[in-house]
Amino acid sequence: MGEARPDPAGPAALDVPDGTARALEAFLLGQEPSLTRVQVAERAGVPLELAVTLWHHLGFPHHHDDDVAFAESDVEALRLSADLVEMGILPPDSQAALVRTWGRSYARLAEWQTALLAELAVGGGDPAAALSDLASDVLPRVEALQSYVWRRHLASASQHLLEHATPLGSGTDEVRTSVCFIDIVGYTTQSRTLDGAELVEWVDRFESDTTTLVVDHGGQVIKTIGDEVLFTVADPAAAVTIATTLAARGDDPDDTFPAVRAGIAHGPVVRRLGDVFGSTVNAASRLTSAARPGTVLVDAGIRETLTHAADEGDGDDDASPWRWRRLRRVSAKGFENLEAWRVRPALVRK
Known part of the structure; x- marks a missing residue:
């Protein structure tokens, strides 16, 4: 009981031209990374220590102060996180656990989606072109569907809370x-x-x-x-x-x-x-x-x-x-x- 479930072998590493991964990262983040974590914290008006703590709980890769690895989307996300903390939605006593749960859930989903997209890219002949098409055509639909599924589960959880739980x-x-x-x-x-x-x-x-x-x-x-x-x-x-x-x-x-x-x-x-x-x-x-x-x-x-x-x-x-x-x-x-x-x-x- 409780044994770890095996994962099937993932696809082989893609043979793509230099710069493709960087371009894909820029597409997913909204722009090419141009900021350090210090600059992100300053622009968001959030103490660097709090920003680093949130990123650790979310499971994001570690970066040094002078690593250019962030974009404007990171600034806006950090502002929103700070707003939720200030509103009491992320209270201090449960903040770490909630953010960790959030990060783990999306990390697992991203791993599965990346493996799926990689398999499709390999079967497309030109991995670079396939990744570009998938990013522009498939991911927006997946993102919209994720939002829908989340709202549906939110409605269901609310119903359970209000009608079924005692x-x-x-x-x-x-x-x-x-x-x-x-x-x-x-x-x-x-x-x-x-x-x-x-x-x-x-x-x-x-x-x-x-x-x-x-x-x-x-x-x-x-x-x-x-x-x-x-x-x-x-x-x-x-x-x-x-x-x-x-x-x-x-x-x-x-x-x-x-x-x-x-x-x-x-x-x-x-x-x-x-x-x-x-x-x-x-x-x-x-x-x-x-x-x-x-x-x-x-x-x-x-x-x-x-x-x-x-x-x-x-x-x-x-x-x-x-x-x-x-x-x-x-x-x-x-x-x-x-x-x-x-x-x-x-x-x-x-």
């Missing part, structure tokens, strides 16, 4: 929700039998199908960790439905979806910078580690919530969509005794 107190990021880990069984074995491209395709299918099911049930994928997906959903029944559906797919020999196991816990979590923290997350992780292949383990919070909902129905236990089996308490660091229940869908009565 705040536990004012002035806190803590909410009550269900947390689930879906973990591929036998990932290490598969990684040894599949080549790089096959392994990436296999994991991509796992992530894609899991994400689709999570979103269709009103959940949110928090992150993928190699062979594992972490998601949250406000409704415990939805969390169990997602997990048991995926576990059943993994048991089908005619389905290429991998065998999985899952752990779900329901309770308070702290949301921060797109991630979740707290004992509920830890409980879900421990339950996943204790689950056998093809099974779903849940904590007492999940079972109590769902059995209470069933009791408020027609009172017929046989009508419950779930069947429960009490297991030995899971021994886990940080928990004296973590109560665990195996859950599976009830058989449909004829």
Whole structure:
């Protein structure tokens, strides 16, 4: 669980004329670099120390004071960053973590996009001309699409915050929700039998199908960790439905979806910078580690919530969509005794 996901081999280095890379950099930055970091900080009206700190958190390459490596776009970006700090959008207590998260996200996206564009350029015959065409025709469209995707996710996150989360107190990021880990069984074995491209395709299918099911049930994928997906959903029944559906797919020999196991816990979590923290997350992780292949383990919070909902129905236990089996308490660091229940869908009565 949590093993690093391999990347396929990238394209070979492009054989392009001298100056092409410099020209491409100038296009992407809006002009050819003509400023040092000292000049950028002065023009933006920002202390150099703050500017360097922000650039470090964003993961930008290191430059010395006399390196001419910046453009006017860097000045405007630094001004905007300073404005956000002054407005309180980037408060001191979370500024570093937020900017690091921002930088890592865009760095990964840029690496993937660059590899994709390089492959297209290699196939175009003239790499220099292909890169120029891609920069002028493709990148503006990608930039517009990124802005659209960001706004759509912003709207979705706002809806989750306002409609689905249950705040536990004012002035806190803590909410009550269900947390689930879906973990591929036998990932290490598969990684040894599949080549790089096959392994990436296999994991991509796992992530894609899991994400689709999570979103269709009103959940949110928090992150993928190699062979594992972490998601949250406000409704415990939805969390169990997602997990048991995926576990059943993994048991089908005619389905290429991998065998999985899952752990779900329901309770308070702290949301921060797109991630979740707290004992509920830890409980879900421990339950996943204790689950056998093809099974779903849940904590007492999940079972109590769902059995209470069933009791408020027609009172017929046989009508419950779930069947429960009490297991030995899971021994886990940080928990004296973590109560665990195996859950599976009830058989449909004829």
